[in-house]
Amino acid sequence: MFERFDENARAVVVHAQDEAGTLGHDFMGTEHLLLGMLDPGVAPDVLTGRGVTHGPARDAVLAMMAAAGVTAASVRPDEALASIGIDVAQVRRSVEQTFGPNALRFPKPPFTARAKRVLELSLREALQLGQFLIGVEHLLLGLIAEREGMAARVLVELGVDPDDLRRSVVERISPEQIALARLGAQLNGLSAHVLRLDGEDREWATPILHQLHSQVRDAYGTATDTTQQAKRDLVEELRRLVDGAGRALQDASVTPSS
Numbered sequence: 001m002f003e004r005f006d007e008n009a010r011a012v013v014v015h016a017q018d019e020a021g022t023l024g025h026d027f028m029g030t031e032h033l034l035l036g037m038l039d040p041g042v043a044p045d046v047l048t049g050r051g052v053t054h055g056p057a058r059d060a061v062l063a064m065m066a067a068a069g070v071t072a073a074s075v076r077p078d079e080a081l082a083s084i085g086i087d088v089a090q091v092r093r094s095v096e097q098t099f100g101p102n103a104l105r106f107p108k109p110p111f112t113a114r115a116k117r118v119l120e121l122s123l124r125e126a127l128q129l130g131q132f133l134i135g136v137e138h139l140l141l142g143l144i145a146e147r148e149g150m151a152a153r154v155l156v157e158l159g160v161d162p163d164d165l166r167r168s169v170v171e172r173i174s175p176e177q178i179a180l181a182r183l184g185a186q187l188n189g190l191s192a193h194v195l196r197l198d199g200e201d202r203e204w205a206t207p208i209l210h211q212l213h214s215q216v217r218d219a220y221g222t223a224t225d226t227t228q229q230a231k232r233d234l235v236e237e238l239r240r241l242v243d244g245a246g247r248a249l250q251d252a253s254v255t256p257s258s
Contacts, residue, residue, distance in 0.1 A: 029112040030149030114149040118142040132184040176231040
């Protein structure tokens, strides 16, 4: 599933791991996902505009945990390693120099059942909206839909109406993003037919479709950062390219489905 997360959604999970580690928890629940979502770099304005920021949310999480008798681990794993002379920060830097950023995040506590459910609901929300990638907005919709986890209770505690929040999130998903998702689905249909080809036709068509898939994925970020007219132009250009690929496959005696 994580290969479908966009850059900001991946950042939320990384921040959530850090939140669990900072609190000394040996698990990652919906509350950690919410706190990770409220990092200044990725926090959605539908939350911050309602006064839901990291500080108040963290205080509410700690209060609820204390009331439920949830305590932090007595010794954090990184502290235990440090006590025997292992510098976790240095190990992380060395690994990331070789394998890239965030290749090693320590500790990596397991997701609770409710947190896993949020991730599943996030994927479902993205698919229902016809979108290819899972973004922060889909994670937030998953948190809202889950309803019973601590994150949902924290949002209510902070005065957020879940139904109103859901409407606001959905309204902010642009038509261009939905159009890009439909192009992705159209490409999936073309790719399914290409996989059934043999010989030169398959060899010719595969790299073309791979390139178009890459362009559509890259366009998600561009469609977020550009002007409205530029977004429309971008989507229209990609639509012409995808339609052209479909016609080319038809000319090669392939009958793709969209």
